[in-house]
Amino acid sequence: MEHFNSTFTLFLSLMIEAIPFLLIGVFFSGILTFFVSERQLLRWMPKNPLLGSLFGSCIGFLFPVCECGNIPVARRLMTQGAPASVAIGFLIAAPTINPIVFWATWTAFRDQPEIVFLRIGLSLAIATLMGFLFSLQSDLSPFLQPSLVTSLDARRKREQGRSVENSLLSSGTFFLGKSNNPLPTDDAQAMNTAMMEMVNQPIGLRIKLLVEGMAQELRELSAVLIVGSLVAAVIQSFVPREVVLGLGQDPVTSIVAMMTLAALVSICSTVDSFFALSFASTFTTGSLVSFLVFGPMIDLKAIGLLLTMFRPRAIFYLFAVAALLTFLAALVLNLFL
Amino acid sequence: MAPARSNSLKISPKAIAWIDIAAIGAWGILLLEYWFTQKLSLLIHPSYNPLSFISGILLLTIAAYRAWTVVNQSRSKQPLPIVPHLSLLPNGVGSILLLGVAIAALFITPQPFNSTTAIQRGVGEIITNTQVKPQSFRAMTKPENRSLVDWIRTLQVMPEPDTYIGQKVKVKGFVVHPDNFSPQYFRITRFIVTCCAADAYPISLPVRLREGDRSSYKPDSWLDVEGTIIVETLANQRQLVIQANTLKPVPQPDRPYDY
Numbered sequence: 001m002e003h004f005n006s007t008f009t010l011f012l013s014l015m016i017e018a019i020p021f022l023l024i025g026v027f028f029s030g031i032l033t034f035f036v037s038e039r040q041l042l043r044w045m046p047k048n049p050l051l052g053s054l055f056g057s058c059i060g061f062l063f064p065v066c067e068c069g070n071i072p073v074a075r076r077l078m079t080q081g082a083p084a085s086v087a088i089g090f091l092i093a094a095p096t097i098n099p100i101v102f103w104a105t106w107t108a109f110r111d112q113p114e115i116v117f118l119r120i121g122l123s124l125a126i127a128t129l130m131g132f133l134f135s136l137q138s139d140l141s142p143f144l145q146p147s148l149v150t151s152l153d154a155r156r157k158r159e160q161g162r163s164v165e166n167s168l169l170s171s172g173t174f175f176l177g178k179s180n181n182p183l184p185t186d187d188a189q190a191m192n193t194a195m196m197e198m199v200n201q202p203i204g205l206r207i208k209l210l211v212e213g214m215a216q217e218l219r220e221l222s223a224v225l226i227v228g229s230l231v232a233a234v235i236q237s238f239v240p241r242e243v244v245l246g247l248g249q250d251p252v253t254s255i256v257a258m259m260t261l262a263a264l265v266s267i268c269s270t271v272d273s274f275f276a277l278s279f280a281s282t283f284t285t286g287s288l289v290s291f292l293v294f295g296p297m298i299d300l301k302a303i304g305l306l307l308t309m310f311r312p313r314a315i316f317y318l319f320a321v322a323a324l325l326t327f328l329a330a331l332v333l334n335l336f337l
Numbered sequence: 338m339a340p341a342r343s344n345s346l347k348i349s350p351k352a353i354a355w356i357d358i359a360a361i362g363a364w365g366i367l368l369l370e371y372w373f374t375q376k377l378s379l380l381i382h383p384s385y386n387p388l389s390f391i392s393g394i395l396l397l398t399i400a401a402y403r404a405w406t407v408v409n410q411s412r413s414k415q416p417l418p419i420v421p422h423l424s425l426l427p428n429g430v431g432s433i434l435l436l437g438v439a440i441a442a443l444f445i446t447p448q449p450f451n452s453t454t455a456i457q458r459g460v461g462e463i464i465t466n467t468q469v470k471p472q473s474f475r476a477m478t479k480p481e482n483r484s485l486v487d488w489i490r491t492l493q494v495m496p497e498p499d500t501y502i503g504q505k506v507k508v509k510g511f512v513v514h515p516d517n518f519s520p521q522y523f524r525i526t527r528f529i530v531t532c533c534a535a536d537a538y539p540i541s542l543p544v545r546l547r548e549g550d551r552s553s554y555k556p557d558s559w560l561d562v563e564g565t566i567i568v569e570t571l572a573n574q575r576q577l578v579i580q581a582n583t584l585k586p587v588p589q590p591d592r593p594y595d596y
Contacts, residue, residue, distance in 0.1 A: 005448040012447050013380035013534035015438070016371070019364065020385075020392040211402050218399070219357050222364070223431030226438055236535065240457040271385075271532035 003237055011233035014266060014301060018068045018225055021268055025069020026217045029076040030210040034201075042081055049085040053131025056082070056089030057124050060098035066269045067095040067296050068225060071305040072217050078309075079151050084140050089131030091309075092322065095269040095296035096123035105292065108273035115285065118333065119273075119292040126293065126325045133321065143314035145307070221305060228304030232266040235300065239264070251334035254287035255327055262295030269296035286334030294326040353429045354407050360432040362400035363439035368393030370443060378592045379447050381533040449593040452513040452556040455526050455539040480504035480566075485527050486595045489540045498568040498577040506542075506579050507563045509587065512554045513541060517572045520550035525562050525579065530594040537594060543571055543578045554584065561585040 032041075046052045056077075063073055074091040078084070095101065097120060109115040134140065141149045201209075244264065247257035258279070267275055276291050298306075298319050306315050371377045372390045381389070480501070483491065485508045510525040518524075526541035544562055554560065564581040571578065 002451065002453045006450055006454045008445065009379065009447040009450065009534050012442055016368065016377070016380050016389055017385065017533040017535075019368070019396075020388040023392055023395060208406060211399055212406070215357060215361060215399050215403050218396075219360060219435060220431050223434045226434055232535075237454070237457075240459075241538075242457075242459045245459070265535055267532055267535050274531040275536040277531070 006237045007230075007233045010236055011229050014229040014232060015222075015225065017268055017271075018229070018301070019222065021066045021270065022068040022221060022225060023218065025065045025072045026214045026221065028063045028065060028069065029072035029217060030214045032073065032076045032080060033213060034206045034210045036080075041077075045082055045086055047083075049083070049135035050128070050132050052083050053085035053089035053135065054124075054128045056086035056091075056131055057093035057097055057127040059086075059090045060094035060096070063094065064098040064100045065094055066101070067299065067302045068221075068268065068305065070094040071302070071309060072221060075148065075309050078148065079155070081155055083135065084137075085131040085135035087131075088134045089127050092130050092297050092318075093123055093127030096120065096293070097127070100270050101273075101296075104270055105273040108277045109280075112280070112285070115289060115292070118285075118289045122289065122293045122326070122329050123296070126297075126322065126329070129325065130318070130321055143310055143317075145309060145311060148309060221308065224304040224308055225301065228301040229266070231304075232264065232300040235264055249283065251284060251286065252331065254284045255290045255330045255334065258283060258287040258291040259294045259323065259326065259330075262291045263299050265295070266299040266301035267295070272296070284334050285337070286330035286332075289333060290326050290330035293329070294322060297322045297326075351407075351411070353432065354403070356429060356432040356436060358400050358404050358407065360435035360439065361396050361403070363436055363443070365393045365396030365398075365400060367439045367442055368396065375591060376446060378594070379449050379534070382530050382596055383592075385532070449589070450528050450534065450537055452511065452526070454537075455513050455524075455528070455541070456515065458538050481507045481563075484508060484595065485510050485525065485540060485542065486529065488542060492577065498566075498575065501566040501577055502568055504566045505563075506566060507561065508542070508579075509559065509561050509590070510541070511559050511589075511593075512551070512556050513539075514551055514556050515572075518543065520552070521546050522571065522578075523551040523554060525560065528594045530596055534594075540595075543569075543576065544581050544584075545569070545578050546581055546584075559587050559589050561587050 044055075046055050059077075060070075063069075065073055070091055073094070074087050077087045077090060102116070102120060105116045105119055106113075134143075137143070141152070144152070241261075244261050245257055247253050247260065249257075262272070265272075265275070272295050273292060276288050279291075280288060303315060306318070310318070368389045371380070372386060372393060377383075377386050377389055481504075483506075488506070488508065508525060510527045513524040513526045515522075515524055522543050522545055524541040525544050526539050528537040528539055530537045544564070545567070561584070562579060562581055563583045563585075564579045567578050567580045568575060569578045570576075
């Protein structure tokens with residue numbers, strides 16, 4: 001019964017803390033869909049994969065979201081045609097590389113400004129590297145959820161159709177006063193995607209669709225968030241924290257302990273620096289930085305959300321690469337600085 | 338994948354739309370209810386209350402707007418363009434889950450953490466290693482006006498227990514019975530929250546009873562402890578201990594956590 005009580009309290013506190021931030025993410029995702037045209041979006045994006053992922057890592061400054069809000073936006077970036085490097089870079093970096101988190105970390109670690117800059121710098125570097133790594137894979141579809149692949153395929157087909165100008169051969173229809181491209185009627189998905197050029201729709205309809213889309217994403221993502229928070233809460237109330245912290249305090253084990261803690265505790269990146277502060281006196285700088293860098297990238301609560309975008313295998317890769325890079329960076333900090 | 342599964346559920350799209358609206362609305366009501374009845378203080382740091390309040394209003398607005406469009410749509414019979422969405426859970430299941438959790442949370446009041454959680458989160462940590470940073474440190478504070486948190490912060494700055502011998506103490510907290518203490522001692526404890534209950538951690542001071550044993554002070558019961566500071570070696574560590582003069586049972590405060 002006591003376990004039930006503390007699990008329920010933990011679970012609700014995670015949910016209630018996350019909902020406002022999820023709302024922000026869903027809102028930005030809606031704005032991207034209905035108020036930013038794909039062509040504008042793509043024009044800004046560098047074609048070079050490395051620059052692209054660096055660019056993606058910095059978009060967080062425009063869309064300040066935490067790890068509950070980054071997934072709807074990253075997913076939307078992909079369906080809107082952004083290169084994988086940009087979307088992955090954004091996914092990994094946005095929860096850290098944004099003004100709110102910068103300010104919160106600064107407030108918490110004013111006495112140790114190096115932690116603030118190490119957090120931002122390392123997150124940026126790791127996210128850029130990971131975005132670049134994923135862009136080496138020419139076709140990401142084996143990694144993605146089938147529904148996401150379908151809408152990406154629809155996009156690709158439409159673009160090919162345009163460039164090859166085989167439109168005479170495919171069935172379609174025209175709307176008066178709309179573009180000269182036929183609206184494909186033989187493929188429901190493609191039609192939907194074509195209809196998604198929402199920027200040209202009247203503002204009233206766009207607001208209507210914005211709310212509609214927000215409600216839809218909110219419903220879906222918060223249901224997944226429920227599952228994630230529940231897992232995080234159950235594990236936290238059954239595994240004593242001493243077991244995690246007891247992993248050790250030397251240069252290597254302290255990093256492992258803090259990274260495990262980051263994945264388990266699943267608190268939002270906008271507030272995790274205050275939490276990390278409470279360990280500042282007992283843990284090494286490297287391990288604190290690893291907590292602040294790794295936590296926003298991957299945690300239990302967000303794995304559910306990531307599943308709406310990736311297949312489990314890809315999440316495992318993301319998890320492993322992020323963990324490895326963070327660990328190495330923190331180890332260098334602990335041993336050489 | 339998703340459409341196939343949703344077919345097997347056989348919920349009409351209209352019913353799903355209304356479950357959606359109910360689920361989002363219920364979360365709006367939940368956030369506002371927790372804000373209004375101050376149950377939020379059991380879950381998150383007070384500085385996040387405005388965020389929850391605004392989210393509650395927004396969720397209710399979205400639900401109301403959706404309800405309005407669904408009603409209008411069924412009148413005009415002209416469907417809105419379908420926004421393709423990517424779904425992990427079958428249609429309807431997500432909303433039912435959301436609605437269920439919101440209703441459960443409306444009827445079950447979350448319980449603040451108790452001594453079991455305190456022990457699990459390491460209540461007996463070495464006191465000089467305590468994790469509280471002095472946010473506002475006032476050396477001028479009279480010892481008997483210090484709260485438990487103030488005591489821990491003061492100790493953080495001046496860890497030598499002997500400095501405090503003979504000072505008066507008056508603190509509020511709940512009782513924890515650590516296994517490694519003899520029955521004459523317990524710990525007076527509070528949880529500190531920096532953001533939400535997920536990061537709550539306990540702080541505590543040992544209390545020595547004048548006579549009898551701790552069995553008359555049940556774990557989790559709240560007490561006002563008045564006494565003086567002594568220094569003893571407990572659990573192989575020389576530390577500051579409260580020699581209790583009076584122990585007054587008090588009800589659990591509205592805000593059980595400190596910040």
